[in-house]
Amino acid sequence: MFKTDAELWQEIIANSGKSWEELIKRYQALVYAVSTRAGLTMMDAADCFQQTWLALYKNRKKLKDPSRLSAWLVTTAKREALLLRRRADRDSGITDTSSCRYGNNPVNKEAELVSPALLPDEELEQLENQARLEIALDELDRRCQQVMEAFFFAPENKSYEEIAISFGISSNSLGPLRRRCLERLKQILLKNQGAGERNNAKSTL
Known part of the structure; x- marks a missing residue:
């Protein structure tokens, strides 16, 4: 039986591990898309994914509107991606993100096209809409x-x-x-x- 985000969230607040797993399954593609489109390496994208869900879990009792979960996840993933990009640049001794390299490996062409803001609002909205469509399809x-x-x-x-x-x-x-x-x-x-x-x-x- 399909459950809305609000229904899953109430069960998560009540410490339902199964509902938490279902929520991650529902939005994992969205969170990962934000991190990869931000130009992160595979390893950093995995870190971004983990940190985003960890942040949600830590703030689970503070989230007042579970219907805005997708927006919260996108915003948090974008912030975590920015932190990881800055850390990678700092570790590499690079301050110009337009020619950013991770270690000795050049970033891919997609990453080179990423703006300083990582992802434009239009693309973030597109990712959210895609997540909403996938949820509706599941229903x-x-x-x-x-x-x-x-x-x-x-x-x-x-x-x-x-x-x-x-x-x-x-x-x-x-x-x-x-x-x-x-x-x-x-x-x-x-x-x-x-x-x-x-x-x-x-x-x-």
Whole structure:
């Protein structure tokens, strides 16, 4: 049964290790994406990942709005990545991050393009939106998950007829099924967004 972030968080506050593992599984790709896109080495990205989750655990009783978990994780991961970048530069005796090297190894081209702010707000927002989409997809029933995967996430492009055959239905039936699943996905996204806005309103009272 799918649980919202708020539901998982209440269980985490009650010391549920299983819920903590579920939360990490849900957002691990988001946290790791922030660290790697910030230009960290694999080792530093792993440190950033660990420190971000450690910070969340230490502050678990201070977090008032669990619906903003993804934003909190992105902000914290970005801060931890900046600290690691600065430490790596300091250890290498480098102050100019535009030509930064870690040890004797040049950073990759992606890292060379990273701005001093590490990641622009637009990209951070994109990562958050991706996390919200993945959460909404998890809430879909298995049939709709398979439909979304076939149309939007499959490694190979299949024709409409091929997708219909894989589901054992006619092409005429596939269209309505796809529309129903997209509508359901939209409803879940709106529901989750509304829950977050309600929690934000409560926190300001």
